[in-house]
Amino acid sequence: xxxxxxxxxxxxxxxxxxxxxxxxxxxxxxxxxxxxxxxxxxxxxxxxxxxxxxxxxxxxxxxxxxxxxxxxxxxxxxxxxxxxxxxxxxxxxxxxxxxxxxxxxxxxxxxxxxxxxxxxxxxxxxxxxxxxxxxxxxxxxxxxxxxxxxxxxxxxxxxxxxxxxxxxxxxxxxxxxxxxxxxxxxxxxxxxxxxxxxxxxxxxxxxxxxxxxxxxxxxxxxxxxxxxxxxxxxxxxxxxxxxxxxxxxxxx
Numbered sequence: 001x002x003x004x005x006x007x008x009x010x011x012x013x014x015x016x017x018x019x020x021x022x023x024x025x026x027x028x029x030x031x032x033x034x035x036x037x038x039x040x041x042x043x044x045x046x047x048x049x050x051x052x053x054x055x056x057x058x059x060x061x062x063x064x065x066x067x068x069x070x071x072x073x074x075x076x077x078x079x080x081x082x083x084x085x086x087x088x089x090x091x092x093x094x095x096x097x098x099x100x101x102x103x104x105x106x107x108x109x110x111x112x113x114x115x116x117x118x119x120x121x122x123x124x125x126x127x128x129x130x131x132x133x134x135x136x137x138x139x140x141x142x143x144x145x146x147x148x149x150x151x152x153x154x155x156x157x158x159x160x161x162x163x164x165x166x167x168x169x170x171x172x173x174x175x176x177x178x179x180x181x182x183x184x185x186x187x188x189x190x191x192x193x194x195x196x197x198x199x200x201x202x203x204x205x206x207x208x209x210x211x212x213x214x215x216x217x218x219x220x221x222x223x224x225x226x227x228x229x230x231x232x233x234x235x236x237x238x239x240x241x242x243x244x245x246x247x248x249x250x251x252x
Contacts, residue, residue, distance in 0.1 A: 014178055096248055121205065132162060159177075182209075182210030
């Protein structure tokens, strides 16, 4: 799927809108996100826009800010980082690369009709969905409150989906619709029910829901080393748009 740089920048903004932190701080073109350590996406520096201050001073300031919040200092590196040499500067300062990730796209033309009918989409976050999400993702009680608030912070239309087999919920996820895109997040299937094409069926339900709410394209993010997920998304005709990774200091 061909996409211009402006379109890819839009998608990067949407990925941030659709996975909200608890708080955000703007620092000379960089977006600092905080969510008590739940996920790198929500607890990292997003160096998206041009800067005016000395980059070395900014890196040090970010380290102090995250340290004061008892968090590792993490930078999300995309093709759009400012300044462009930031990745090399961080490497020189001892930051290591973790979680290389692909952002993939597909348009919503010619969507297959899902065959598995036991899917339910709620446009409001419910305790039932949250219970299943935490169970399937092994979210600890420590992070449940944090994650709940992060989901409430999303300001775009969201569909919380579950898929059942014989009345038992075995998969869930969410889709967020904004500016013509539906972003897919946290698609998870019970390990006992994998390799049955259930995730594919659930995603098809979610894509049709997004299309009914004005989406014409979809994006998702998948860790480069997750071969099973990449096979699934290739089957669903997603193609690579760009990649990103994190630079982390003192990573364990």
